[in-house]
Amino acid sequence: MVEEHFIPEKYTKSIESGSFTWSSPSNIALVKYWGKKANQIPENPSISFTLDNCKTTTSLSFSKKEDTTSFAFEVFLDDEKKDDFKPKIETFFKRVEAYLPFLKEYHFKIETSNTFPHSSGIASSASGMSALALCLMSLEKELSNTNISEENFIKKASFLARLGSGSACRSLEGDLVVWGSHDAIKGSSDLFGIKYPYQVHSNFKNYQDTILLVDKGEKQVSSTVGHNLMHGHPFAQERFKQANKNLSDLISILKDGDLDKFIALVESEALTLHAMMMASMPYFILMKPNTLKIINKIWEYREKSGSKVCFTLDAGANVHVLYPEEEVNKVLEFIQNELVAYCQNGQYICDVIGLGANKI
Template identity: 80%
Template sequence: MIQKQFIPNTYKNTIEKGSYTWSSPSNIALVKYWGKKEHQIPENPSISFTLDNCKTITTLSFVKKNTDNFSFDIFLDGEKKDDFKPKIETFFKRIENYLPFLKAYHFTIETSNTFPHSSGIASSASGMSALALCLMSIEKALNPDMSEAHFIKKASFLARLGSGSACRSLEGDLVVWGKHKQIDGSSDLFGIKYPFHVHENFKNYNDAILLVDKGEKQVSSTLGHNLMHNHPFAQERFKQAHDNLSNLIKILKTGDLKNFIDLVESEALTLHAMMMTSMPYFILMKPNTLEIINKIWSYRQDTGIPVCFTLDAGANVHVLYPEKHTEKVNQFIKNELVVYCQNGHYICDKIGFGAKQL
């Protein structure tokens, strides 16, 4: 699938060497995507909150070379990581049509996360979006007439080819990825800023990430997505995601916290239900995941505070709540939920507004 709009004609400038640094955040989906077609195309649309504190900072240095191959070194927290190379090489091969300068330079990729690497937070979204932005900064220098809108759209398009959810990390505070009939401009090829009115209730949301299990996932996201191909409930799930996104448009407009909670928690549990009913089947939740969910339900019922949970494809729990309830919810987390976190670890985050060039 060659997307002509992203293939440059010629470059006006030449550059011998240089360096760019971007920070890009992680994100947490409210309506999940699970299942993808060829070329990282999602089976259904998704929408996410962009996070603020959980981010990747990447510096991309480059110098002209003569050999006709991909040439790069990658460092995480100052330590050389040759085991990351196959993933980056796959990414470069996917995007070479769109960035024809890739074989003209040797790259040094220096990256670090503001969250611990083993924290169980997926760093592929923040990492791939930061790298895509650094590469686009090179293209912008080669072609200075490029508009800001094209820069962001193409960066999101490239990030998607590295990690699907990475295309939702460039902007904020809400980003839609995947074609949806009610959202003009939505696309399977890149994320776009959510274009509709958002009620004040959802303007200052917090996300406390409870680290139930910091280990490597037993099942890679790629394998998990592929198991949707012959899944008995796949088509119904894709339809449900479209319907939930339609419902969420109304919820975000009216500020309906109760229906927001119902939809977001249902989406999280549906994601895991798809994993449990695929073949082969798998369970990524841990006993402590369920303990936390039940505690949240009891606390919400007892206090009326609109706190809810969502989950990624793992055991960790994202606790979502409006900022004005921060003090009480933090006390609840310390008193009742920390005991279920590995080594008592959790991360306090909030809605953010996307990537920044440093």
């Protein structure tokens, strides 16, 4: 499949005004993507757990306008106007205009809210851009007046979301989503995310993710800048090979339910992601001292208790604590007794693997 597939035929219906609302979750990558080519194409494939409680709700209101020479929109976060969000939205609109040719015909009001802190390493751009892409797809579906299948609706929404934020293409469905072409995963594509198509052991059903909010502030280095620093990175090519191999290995791990191998792979991926940041030029560190303290506490607890708890990290300081459903009570007790002290204002979010976005 190529990009031209997503260019629509002429619309058959006219709509003066209206609104759509979607809720879309964040996701947490198990095999990370870090580094991208032109047009938001990943340098390596990735796979993620879709979350449930960490989500963005976006309402898109629209009305026809006379001047169709430029984009017109306003952005609000938690009812507060956010003009500093506009450059990113405008860049997104420019990238997707060929696939959504109605964009300049309307004035849009984008109202969004998160259930978690913005820009703190919980993939707010993933949930936010996927929710916006779904709202735009709902409008296109009405303009097209055709019976687009749910599969094609989601596929195009994922394609569009990717052009706003790469990892956003993994937030539309659940519970495991693959993005990036991989020889061993049928249907995988660099253009959009797909539901993981193979058998998953019951050990991973209702898997838990408790997110420890080590630092709720904005990251010093954005993910966009970090991805760009992979160009010319001395270890980039080996990293891309490693990610491909890890995704191959994960297929059998997910099938067999081997939690020890899962832990080793997931934690290695998290630390490799941050190692690539530290070896960039210019180099940077997104982990905080308390991030490392939490990691060491998890290792100590696992060694003593035999627990199958592990951690992963996104591009930020916060720690995602992953563990099987059967360990909920024990792990939450451990978190409350030993890890909350390292969280900013003692805050953390209890989440569980979810099934994707919902129209409201």
